[in-house]
Amino acid sequence: MPVRVIGMIGVAPPAGDATVHVIKGGISPSYLAAFAQAHEAAGFDLVLVGYTASSAEGFLVAQYAAHHTGRLGFLIAHRPGFVAPTLAARKIATFDHLTGGRLALHVISGASDAEQHGDGDFAPKEERYRRAAEYLEVMKLAWTSEQRFDFAGEFYHVQGAHSDVRPLRKPHPPLFFGGSSEGALAMGAKHCDVFAAFGEPLAATAERIAEFRARAAAYGRTPAFNMSFRPILAATEGAAWDRARRILASIRKPGDPTGFGNARKPLAQSARRLLDFAAKGETHDERLWMPIAEATGAVGNTSCLVGTPEQVARALLEYYKLGVHSFLLRGFDPFEDAVDFGRELIPRLRVGAEELDGAKAA
Known part of the structure; x- marks a missing residue:
């Protein structure tokens, strides 16, 4: 199947030598427009619009x-629980029409x-996942019910x-949804279409795909999979590793490298998984590089693939072979890296996926 490539846009120019997150800070309309246009020109299918409790409103x-x-889609991060699900359903349907079907939703429970x-x-995390599952159930009823409907649940x-x-x-x-806790996986298996995960070693990825497919099959569902990486590219492999080490040195400077004030403490089970892989070794499967995940407490997308564009494309295609047909790719120099990915990486990834699909069909 065609590979889907997702980027991430921010609302203001980032500060610092290596940007871990792009969704915090003020807002610059001109920068936002240019950043989105750069992703569209680079050939991205979608861009993630992130969510924090202080950032600009994603919709x-x-x-x-x-x-x-003109054609770029938007994967909007959305936290259930702050508006009624019936209102959210109308908001999402309205956006979908007004943009010609350019919307996807990334459900996060915080x-x-x-x-x-x-x-x-102030709901605890496991309760938030149960609430999110109920929220999605009500939204789907609003999207599909021809007649008026009633719903009585624990939260709505x-x-x-x-x-x-x-x-x-x-x-x-x-x-879309992400998460590694039991609550997240239970919600996603029943209600969501795409399991979005941070980049992990190939063997662990194959195991997660098999386990989640079995969970979703219990509900008659066939999920898709997205994996997030930070490619670090250069013209030669040695230059790519040199660049990676410079980025790591910048992130290790005193202060808060994540922008979230977490003091490098992992906030979620998915982050703890990345830190466990980092503890087992800096590099996995030749190109998956984990020191930046370790240096930031693995907050957000901090799994790196290091090498030339050809080498990183081949690494991504190993995940494609496992059934990961969607990739969220963003760099530490967000704007310039998006342009570079469009020039050097995305075309190679698409051609490689087509070749794999052709060989499989032959």
């Missing part, structure tokens, strides 16, 4: 970026209790609910 960010692009408190949510209770607007894509835009 509005995506709407503005959509106005300044890795940090402290950050959730900033938005007034509606009577006579109905939506005049249905998603442009049927039955609804793609639903």
Whole structure:
């Protein structure tokens, strides 16, 4: 199947020599428009619009970026629990129509209790996952029910609910989720279309894919898989490793390298998994490099693939062979790396995936 490539846009120029996150800080409309246009020109299919308890509102960010692009899709991070699911269903369906079907949703329940408190949510994490599952159930009813419907659950209770607007894509835009806890996996297996994971070694990835496929099969579902990496590219392999070490040195400078004030403490089970791999070795499968994950407490996408564009494309294709047909790729120099990926990496990845599909079909 065709490979899907996802980037990530921010709302203001990043500060510092190596940018770990792009969603915090102020907002520059001109930068946002240019950043989205750069991803579109580079050949990305979608861009992630992230969420924190202090960052710019994601739907509005995506709407503005959509106005300044022609085909680029938007994977909007969304935390259930802050608005009613019936309202969210109408909001998402409206966005889907107004952008010609350029929306996907990344459902997150919040890795940090402290950050959730900033938005007034004091539910513990496992409860948030149960709430999210119920939230998605109500949204799907709003998207698909021809008649008014009632719902009575642990967290939501509606009577006579109905939506005049249905998603442009049927039955609804793609639903992504991430997480490694039991609550996250249970929610995703039942309700979501794409399991989004941070980059892990190949053997561990194959095991996770098999386990989650079995979970989803219990609900008659066949999930897709997305994996996130930070490619570090250069014209030669030696130059790529030199660049990687310079980025690591910048991140290790005094201060908060993550921008989230976590003091390098892992906030979620997915982060703990990355730190476990980092403890077992700096490099896995020749190109998967983990020291930046270790240096940041593995907050967010910090699994690196280091090498020339040809080498990194081949590394990504090893995951493609396992069934990972979607990749979120972003760099530590966010704008310039997006341009470089479009010139050097994405074409090689797409050609390689087509060749693998052709060989399989022959």
